[in-house]
Amino acid sequence: MSHDENVEPKCCRRDFLGKAGVSAFLTAVGLAGVGSLVGLSPSVMPDPSKQFKIGPPQDFPPGTARVFEEEKVVVISDEEGIYALSLVCTHLGCVVTLDKGREQFDCPCHGSKFTMEGMVMKPPAPRSLDRYEVSLVSGGQMMVDQNVRLGPNEKLKV
Numbered sequence: 392m393s394h395d396e397n398v399e400p401k402c403c404r405r406d407f408l409g410k411a412g413v414s415a416f417l418t419a420v421g422l423a424g425v426g427s428l429v430g431l432s433p434s435v436m437p438d439p440s441k442q443f444k445i446g447p448p449q450d451f452p453p454g455t456a457r458v459f460e461e462e463k464v465v466v467i468s469d470e471e472g473i474y475a476l477s478l479v480c481t482h483l484g485c486v487v488t489l490d491k492g493r494e495q496f497d498c499p500c501h502g503s504k505f506t507m508e509g510m511v512m513k514p515p516a517p518r519s520l521d522r523y524e525v526s527l528v529s530g531g532q533m534m535v536d537q538n539v540r541l542g543p544n545e546k547l548k549v
């Protein structure tokens with residue numbers, strides 16, 4: 392029986408491939424873990440993109456309802472003041488549309504309806520539309536801040 396020393400035994404090659412596979416797997420799991428931890432870190436600074444200027448109050452006389460499509464916000468002015476509502480339905484997140492004739496918001500997905508104040512007129516939406524802060528900033532402009540949510544009926548008095 393001869394023994395060829397140049398032939399690598401099958402057991403060692405298999406062991407090497409097995410260890411390489413385990414190593415690659417552990418590296419992938421480690422990277423995924425680090426990625427999740429980064430994703431879980433709290434955001435200390437508010438997202439500046441959630442604040443936007445809308446112009447001076449005189450551009451919003453009572454009766455105005457101006458939709459800002461990109462931000463999914465409507466700014467409404469009535470005799471009591473100016474307020475901003477989210478156009479994102481509180482049921483499952485579809486974008487509601489303004490029906491100016493009926494003075495209400497309609498959700499195209501499951502039929503919820505909201506008043507001009509954002510209150511639920513018809514479910515399944517479980518709660519009113521989010522209301523955002525509107526404030527006066529430098530230069531006589533108004534700004535909507537989607538980081539600050541207000542209670543019902545809160546408006547900027549001008």
Ligand code: FES
Pocket residue numbers: 480481482483484485498499500501502503514515516
């Ligand atoms: S997402 Fe608006 S009613 Fe369902």
